[in-house]
Amino acid sequence: MASKTPVELLSVGGREVRLTSGDKVYFPEPGITKREVVHYYLAVAEPLLRVLFERPTNLKRFPDGVDGEPFYGKRLPKGAPDYAETARVTFPSGRTAESLCPTEAAVLLWAANMGTFDFHPWPVRRADTDRPDELRIDLDPQPGTDFADARTVAAALHEVLDEAGLVGWPKTSGGRGVHVFARIRPEWDFIDVRHAVIAIARRVCDRLPDQATVAWWKEERGERVFLDYNQAARDRTVASAWSVRGRPRATVSMPLTWEQLPDVEPEDFDVRTVPGLLAERGDPHEGMDAAVGGIEVALDWYGVDQRERGLGELPYPPEYPKMPGEPTRVQPSRAKAPAEDVAPS
Template sequence: MAAKTVLQLTVPGPDGDRTVRLSSPDKIYFPERGITKREVVEYYLTVAEPMLRAVFDRPTNLKRFPDGVAGEAFFAKRVPKGAPAWVRTVTVTFPSGRTAESVAPSEPAVIAWAANLGTLDFHPWPVRRADPDRPDELRIDLDPQPGTGFAEAVEVASVLDEVLDEAGLVGWPKTSGGRGVHVSARIRPEWTFIEVRRAVIAIARRVADRIPDLATVAWWKEERGERVFLDYNQAARDRTIASAWSVRGLARATVSMPVTWQDLPAVEPEDFDVRTVPGLLAARGDPHAGMDAAVGGLETALDWYAADERDRGLGELPYPPEYPKMPGEPMRVQPSRARTGTVRKSR
């Protein structure tokens, strides 16, 4: 049996050069495009600088595809065994109360090391290593439901941009790499996960109020219809979305690409993949380069939440099923089951 090919990459960083092992570089990761593991690692080294603005010092879940997109994927929420000493870590607390040591990327070599393990998607928490219990980023995932697609998500995103502006926040859009749109805003790390989630709920409700035929905050799929779901639960503790510049585990090797509000209506998710993005970055730079300088607060959004609760009787919404019962949360039961009386007691 022939020996497996192993390359040693020299990756410059803030503390000097690192040696990163690249095993099986010619292994095909994306059969439809013939994209190899080497191409994925080289892609990540090319975009490492802007990508670190998105993931730097954040606890990051690694979505690993060791056999490429044709194989089975899994999330690594803990630091993989054998990590080099220069891989920075951070302790995170899950909703269950359990803790774990998570990767906190701090330099290009960490991204390359993770990519060699088969990581395609990097899923950072919205917190930093210095304070892992207080988010410094508000995120809203615009998730098209059956019968809708990327074009509808873009329409909803434009209204979301208006509402964020009214809340005193600056939104930064990116493609999800699939059919959706992700919008993030930097915030001061002064609020808990629960408070940030409530701010997202209040913002999302205002979007849905303005375009009720196109947008919804309904947690239960049977109530969403052919609308775009503003997934407020992506703001819950331990819920993450793929970072900007992440390669998605899809056949075409698309990338979750940061864009400007001006460009968003004119792009398609397929415009951005492992082979096209390096050239776009070289030609246009990072569309989100100013994100860290646009930091806002949640005072207005939380005032909206309080007003909704007081004046409209609209408070908490259901959490994901794996979460413990949360304060003020309604019963986790599908409306159709509630109507027929087939209700199990919520946890």
């Protein structure tokens, strides 16, 4: 009978964390094991904890590796160690949950040992989970476009954020897209922040109408990069910087400077390359918490769009309750009459 792989103990932040089944292959193509993934998170624990600190965080877990079926954990799992703290969040339905709220590095390794690849933090801190302190824009290439197109749109977004008085921080998504974050004062609710994102995204589309879109319905997007404004809605999250993505190459969502973005490809950053890059260059987003702005200008733009351009609210995701001022959620090609303007059951 074959002997089991012995349990290993990893030390971080004065705690010891168990690593079990370290030889289990998580990424068959490059032959990356669970041990490598957990040790990767040990190497990036310091900057990752800055990203996740005191944020309600969902865990995207791949217990059977990248070829298995993943699932999201939005609540603190049973059997969590006593140092795994929580924050209470409220979902669009009005239900609440106690979500993992990282406060120390050991919890990151504990989560990684449970098969967590991606950490998906809310854009809020535990002190006020109804008011975001982070504005996020997800640049999602549609069929016929790629990462190079997302970089082009990101450059225009950089200019618009500057005009809005916000400091943008780009990162690769780990796939074909680009994510851009900006710190904001936690003075506005999710609806206001989403409106600010819509206004900013519309100005990017004004500059690049053939390359960027905010069209919610896929049939209207064409071969353009979709600025996914609904990632700013309550309970919507994106993978954090430094997260391992569930892709065959074990790519990582890599934080970058604006100067670095034009010269990189998503495949440059994976479980094996990123620790060395961090050791060599440091954290490109280390100064993010000090660059805090407001969304007053963007909200003014949203008001101008309503008054002067006839542009207002956009559709929410289908699982949301019908929101004030929201247009129909009926797919344009299927819309026949105003009577069909109803929220999905």
